Amino acid sequence: MSAISASLDPPSATCVASGSDLTPLELEVIDLFVGATRLIGLPRSLGEIYGFLFISPEPVTLDQLVQRLSISKGSASQGLRALRTIGAVKLSHQPGDRRDHYTAETELKSLVSGFISGQMLPHLETGQTRLGRLRAIEESMGPELRPIQRARLEKLVHWHHRARTLAPLAGKFLD
Amino acid sequence: MSAISASLDPPSATCVASGSDLTPLELEVIDLFVGATRLIGLPRSLGEIYGFLFISPEPVTLDQLVQRLSISKGSASQGLRALRTIGAVKLSHQPGDRRDHYTAETELKSLVSGFISGQMLPHLETGQTRLGRLRAIEESMGPELRPIQRARLEKLVHWHHRARTLAPLAGKFLD
DNA sequence: GAGTTTGTTCATTTTTTCTTGAACAAAGTC
DNA sequence: GACTTTGTTCAAGAAAAAATGAACAAACTC
Numbered sequence: 001m002s003a004i005s006a007s008l009d010p011p012s013a014t015c016v017a018s019g020s021d022l023t024p025l026e027l028e029v030i031d032l033f034v035g036a037t038r039l040i041g042l043p044r045s046l047g048e049i050y051g052f053l054f055i056s057p058e059p060v061t062l063d064q065l066v067q068r069l070s071i072s073k074g075s076a077s078q079g080l081r082a083l084r085t086i087g088a089v090k091l092s093h094q095p096g097d098r099r100d101h102y103t104a105e106t107e108l109k110s111l112v113s114g115f116i117s118g119q120m121l122p123h124l125e126t127g128q129t130r131l132g133r134l135r136a137i138e139e140s141m142g143p144e145l146r147p148i149q150r151a152r153l154e155k156l157v158h159w160h161h162r163a164r165t166l167a168p169l170a171g172k173f174l175d
Numbered sequence: 176m177s178a179i180s181a182s183l184d185p186p187s188a189t190c191v192a193s194g195s196d197l198t199p200l201e202l203e204v205i206d207l208f209v210g211a212t213r214l215i216g217l218p219r220s221l222g223e224i225y226g227f228l229f230i231s232p233e234p235v236t237l238d239q240l241v242q243r244l245s246i247s248k249g250s251a252s253q254g255l256r257a258l259r260t261i262g263a264v265k266l267s268h269q270p271g272d273r274r275d276h277y278t279a280e281t282e283l284k285s286l287v288s289g290f291i292s293g294q295m296l297p298h299l300e301t302g303q304t305r306l307g308r309l310r311a312i313e314e315s316m317g318p319e320l321r322p323i324q325r326a327r328l329e330k331l332v333h334w335h336h337r338a339r340t341l342a343p344l345a346g347k348f349l350d
Numbered sequence: 351g352a353g354t355t356t357g358t359t360c361a362t363t364t365t366t367t368c369t370t371g372a373a374c375a376a377a378g379t380c
Numbered sequence: 381g382a383c384t385t386t387g388t389t390c391a392a393g394a395a396a397a398a399a400t401g402a403a404c405a406a407a408c409t410c
Contacts, residue, residue: 024312025309025312025313025316025320025324028305028308028309028312029309029331031305032302032305032306032309032331035298035301035302035305036298039216039294039295039298040216041214041215041216043397043398043399044398045398045399054327055324055327057321057323057324061356062356062357063356063357071399071400072399072400072401073356073357073358073400073401074358074359074360074399074400074401074402075398075399075400076357077357077358077359078358078359078398078399081358098355098356098407098408099355099356099357100356100357106327106330108334108337119214120214123210123211123214126210127207127210130203130206130207130210133203134200134203134204134207137199137200137203138200141200145200146232148232149200149230149232152229152230152281155281156204156207159283162283162349174337218367218368218369219368220368220369236386237386237387238386238387246369246370247369247370247371248370248371248386248387248388249369249370249371249372249388249389249390250368250369250370251387252387252388252389253368253369253388253389256388273377273378273385273386274385274386274387275386275387
């Protein structure tokens with residue numbers, strides 16, 4: 001019961017990469033983003049990577065992430081890809097350097113929109129399918145279905161519609 | 176990387192309690208809520224319990240949950256407590272019955288508010304602490320801190336303030 | 351075209367999270 | 381006060397998620 005109990009537990013100081021050579025600034029920022037990513041259900045490594053990029057004054061290479069964060073190349077690669085798919089990290093190329101360089105997307109609007117369309121929308125799609133199946137069950141049951149149950153199903157449909165309407169708007173009003 | 180990869184994986188049919196005697200209606204509704212709870216980072220059993228309560232026409236006892244969902248008494252007890260702490264489940268007493276009965280809170284407004292104040296606000300509190308530490312680091316660094324880094328820290332403060340302002344309002348505009 | 355650098359993939363290991371079930375407490379019944 | 385019913389807690393086991401690292405591919409260098 002991670003999420004809920006976490007909020008009830010004593011505020012244990014989240015520790016980051018043990019014997020690393022990260023600066024206090026980097027440690028503190030990373031720590032903050034690790035907390036944030038856990039809150040929204042993303043793995044800790046994504047928080048570490050994003051946090052490091054966020055506070056880095058320069059674009060960062062995969063190799064730098066591996067060394068500074070003491071994570072494996074695989075983790076860094078996969079983490080960066082995940083962050084790119086939700087638009088939280090951008091790829092840039094430095095002239096005369098073959099390596100990929102990464103920077104954090106720091107526009108709140110983009111971050112929220114990216115998260116919504118990467119995480120929420122797919123679920124809303126499958127929700128659509130599920131509601132269809134529910135409709136079928138509802139009809140097959142006929143009068144066997146109690147009125148209060150019928151009302152609850154109506155509520156589900158309403159919630160879903162509401163979510164589909166609001167989701168694309170989230171982030172529009174942020175700056 | 177559960178959350179992200181999940182949205183990229185093929186839409187595998189989430190299965191619920193194997194050889195249970197749940198009705199198709201219950202199965203479908205539970206399935207839907209299991210998906211929803213996973214999306215917001217809560218354990219599957221919470222989705223099962225809430226889903227079952229949601230579609231039950233009558234208040235339900237702990238024992239019924241154990242039997243119908245084929246989960247342990249411990250799971251049911253802990254799950255119900257978690258759901259109650261975020262206000263998603265209400266306790267009711269049936270006259271002449273010593274057992275506790277539970278019902279699902281179905282007001283979207285309450286659900287959202289409960290989730291916010293149960294999950295988000297605690298994090299925002301610790302965020303406050305972290306920003307304080309960052310401020311200290313910022314001052315201790317002096318000119319060593321690059322302007323772009325200073326700007327990023329400003330952005331963090333702005334985000335945090337924004338979140339603290341908006342969080343309590345979320346849900347106010349839902350019906 | 352042999353060797354290097356850069357990045358990805360994926361089976362395995364490690365870590366974290368969740369569930370279980372037995373022990374316990376609390377409250378009721380006879 | 382012995383027995384039952386109801387519910388909680390928590391150590392241990394099971395399951396799920398995430399990180400690792402070695403193998404691989406792709407693109408460049410000489």
